[in-house]
Amino acid sequence: MAISRRLFLHRVGAAGGSGAAFAAMRVMGLAGVAAAAAGPALGADAGRGRSVAILGGGIAGLVCAYELERAGFKVTLLEARDRLGGRNWTLRNGSKVEMVGEATQTVAFSEGLYMNAGPARIPSHHDGLLSYCRKLGVPLEVEINSSRSAYLLAEGSGGGKPVQMRQGVNDTRGHISELLAKAIRKGALDEELTAEDREKLLPFLRFYGDLDADMAFKGTERSGLLQVPGAADQFAMPRPPLPLRDLLANPQLPAILFEDNINMQATMFQPVGGMDRVVDGFERAIESPIVRNAEIVQIRARDGGVAVAWKDRASGAKNTLTADYAVITIPLALLAKLDTNFDTPVKRAIAAVPNDYSNKIGFDAPRFWERQQIYGGISFVGGETNLVWYPSNDLGAERGMLLACYGSGPPAEAFARRTLAEQAAIARGVVGRLHPGHEASLEKPVVVNWSKVPFNMGPWPRWPGSRGGQEGHFESPEYMLLNQPHGRVHFAGAHLSQTPGWQEGAIFSAQRAIAALTAQVREHALAAA
Structure with missing residues (x-):
């Protein structure tokens, strides 16, 4: 007798648990690569009568809220900041950049200019993110990731002249x-x-x-x-x-292979007007409660659900949210500092994952580079600032946002210890070496040290046994443990994917958590029947 896919998954979940159900969904094309392209295949009543607390309003949290809401769950999303998006953060004139231990910067870019402080490009094979852009009505344009007119800054031989x-x-x-x-x-x-x-x-x-x-x-x-x-x-x-x-x-010669990296190959995309247009799209589509300025202070996992205590950062009021299930997308280095009752192995795994370092510095400038036939693309300079990235949008306009630093890892850790003024001066000087005489035209610098950004305190994790980085092959015991449900608590986020520096990783992780959670709901329902 033929059985439906849903009944088949019910039986797999009942026999082998949520992990077995998720594996079956992968084989059937309902999770994994197919899930990233089309979203999880959930019935509209999959979560009827069930509630979910989502902690963290980055891309992973937004995907979870969007999909679980449509599956009939009662969803509440708590976000510690006054904005959504997590690392998806676009700065415009008037934006505030608050960093621990630093004076607040107020962005003063010219009208229409913006700086993507976090992710700034979308590879054409990141079908998950591109699929949500289509669903959410986020218009895209080509991001010019490589220009043969840009430079390698030859250090040492050749008198330090750009090549x-x-x-x-x-x-x-x-x-x-x-x-x-x-x-x-x-x-x-x-x-x-x-x-x-x-x-x-x-x-x-x-x-x-x-x-x-x-x-x-x-x-x-x-x-x-x-x-x-x-x-x-x-x-x-x-x-x-x-x-x-x-x-x-x-030393910059290996950068001639930059565009051969699978995540850097043409065609690349960017949302028109800034990467946070993706966040805006999710916010328009999600009808469930989204609570900003909700700083989590305590998490209690129980047999029948999860209780979350949080503080309103604006008023100081203390609140408690209870739900049948929870999806936690908070960066692990921050989660380790919260009051939780997770099992000891889970706590140890969370505490074992420090954050990496990454910096960006942007300037408002006349588009002198376009007079040198550079339209988008990147010049590779090495050192603490690593690269100079030219804007792809509004080509031919009078002014543009020049990214004069995007560095990560150990060099970024040392660079972030400098004062903000020093960081901006060094970045300005590197631009002067690439484009002599134009460093004086760089105005209104904005410095973002992700290791100092509240509620992130780093761009992505350094998993035990790895060197950190935006991409890798992560399989440490800690990584594998946190990719599994723990009672009614599920962890998600780009940091729990093989591409922690990319939004696609957040989508993969979120959809994995969604599949595991919904399989768990079915398992509990069958057990109670």
Whole structure:
């Protein structure tokens, strides 16, 4: 006898628990990759008569509220800040930047300019986020993630002069192609290549590296022009190639492969007007109560539900919320400091995950870079500031927001210890090295040190056994433990995904928690029947 998918999942959940039900949903295409693209397949009455407290109004919390509300749950979302979005934070004229131990900054950008203090781009294969943008009516535009007119700031050799990205890419390719062609011709690769392979590979290397008839690299127009092709007999003249030795001495050379990273490949997108347009879309769509300025002070997990004590940061009033279930999206380093009654292994796992470091610095500036043929993209500079990121929106406008620092990890930790004025001055100086004479035109700096931002105190976690970072392969015991329900408490957030620096990770984690929670509800219902 044929049975429905819902009945099948009921039986799997009853036999093996929520983890087994979730695994079955993955196999059936109801979770995992398919879930990120289309959202979890939940009936409108899946949560009828059940309540859920969602702690934290970042992307994971918003996805949970949006989906669980539509599944019939009574949802209440508590957010400690006076805004939603978590790391999804866009700064505009008049925005306040409050950081622990620092004076409040008031953004004074020109009208229409904005700075995405957190996430600023959406890869085209992040189907979960793109799907919600479509559902929520969030218009998108292309984010120009790479420009061959941007620079590698060559430190050390070459007098510290910037190398245009197109020259770094194509001169390196040319030199390597020449070396490989020489090795093939000398028979150094005869054991690896057949005669037919060699016959096909040499012509490819000539094209790939733009080698001459003798298979030598003597420069290429791909690397840039000393003279552009013009009228009559004005022929194109390529730049002379940089020596391979100088290219290899440039510590920024690996950045020529930046756009080959799976999360950096064209086409990239951004919401029109700022990344927080995604947050606005969720807020418009969610009808359930959203309580801002609700600072969590205590969490008590019980057999029959969860009790959450919170303080209104505006009035100081103390309140308690009880619910049948809870989804906690609070960053782990902050959750570790709260009064909870979680089991000891869970508490230890939470406490074992410190936060990483990341900084951004933006300036209001005339678009001098566009007069240098840079329209969007990134110059890689290394050091404490790491890169200079040019805006993709409003090309040709008079002014733009130039991001003169986006650094993470140990260099960012040291940089954040400097005063805000020092940080801005260093970023300004790096722009001056890239674009001499234009550093004086940078105005109205805004510094964001994520390690000091209240209710985040870091951008993403440093999982035990990892070096931190926005992406990784996380499988520590702590990571695996916190990706499971603990009684009626479920944990979610980008920090519980394999891409903790991306909003897509928050969506994957949220949808996993939703699937586990709804399977748990069915399991409890069957047990009570």
